[in-house]
Amino acid sequence: MRLLLSHPAHFIAFGAGSGLSPVAPGTVGTLWGWLCFTAIHHVLGSGRQADVIWAGILSVGWLVGLWACTRTARSMNVSDPGAIVWDEVWAIWLILWLVDAPDWRGQLVAFVAFRFFDAAKPGPVRWADQLFKRQPGQPIGWAQGLGIMFDDLVAALCTLLLLALAVAVRQGGVSAGLLS
Template identity: 80%
Template structure:
């Protein structure tokens, strides 16, 4: 583990290009946005999801490939987020957006064959949970926080990813409840 010895670094193109972990964690540069980097990273993730989905198509093989992408993306993201947080000397820098990218991929994959309006709703719901951090998302966000000046370790990289996993779970729960209500499941005796 590295110890914080100086002031936090500002993320920039030089850092982005200095190591593959930074390229990943900073979302190919989307995290360098001066305004709402988490939202920009999420939108970049949505765009990349659509592009990958066009290549993979639909069906069992596409689902298996997405499952592999998400599993590998979690592990690589944990490493990249940890390394980049150490480089920036901040435990959870706003410029790190791999967590948003990974989480929106998970949400959109689970949502399945939604049209662009359904995907936009999923993106908006995810951004709400990720930015507002209600209830369980706030808990997850604080779980791996460090006091200032403490060394940034693997737990902080996990924490960067974990609160977005919880935000994705909350998003999927909300969308599932919306589908049940829309289909009349509650009024049709779902709760009886």
């Protein structure tokens, strides 16, 4: 708790404390991100102007995340601490913005799909997770901050691909032969 309040980077990286949950900090951080998204989306509304603002929030959030995750990992002397959840917060914002689900049920499906990809780390997510791992004796640097963020970006992209395929199948836009 002392680390959380000792520097703005730690407060951000720990998702305002949600990452300090003793149980499933990634899931709690993602829930925190969903709640924040809902509040921000309520204020911004929909439309072109809101989309431009969201694009800005996500761009700045990525850069702030690189800084906060790197600084916090250095302070903890752990290359990818589980308590760092800004990557989950940022990724769920990206997903929910792009999916633009009209109600909580669609958002819940996106949340569950993202948590699957982030926690199970199948295929490309595992590759992304390993890409920037610290080598023995190597100091924690920007590569580890990028790694913290990057695997969640890949998990978000996998989530978006899965959801797009599900919508296409539901609407009959993908032939049965392609899926078999």
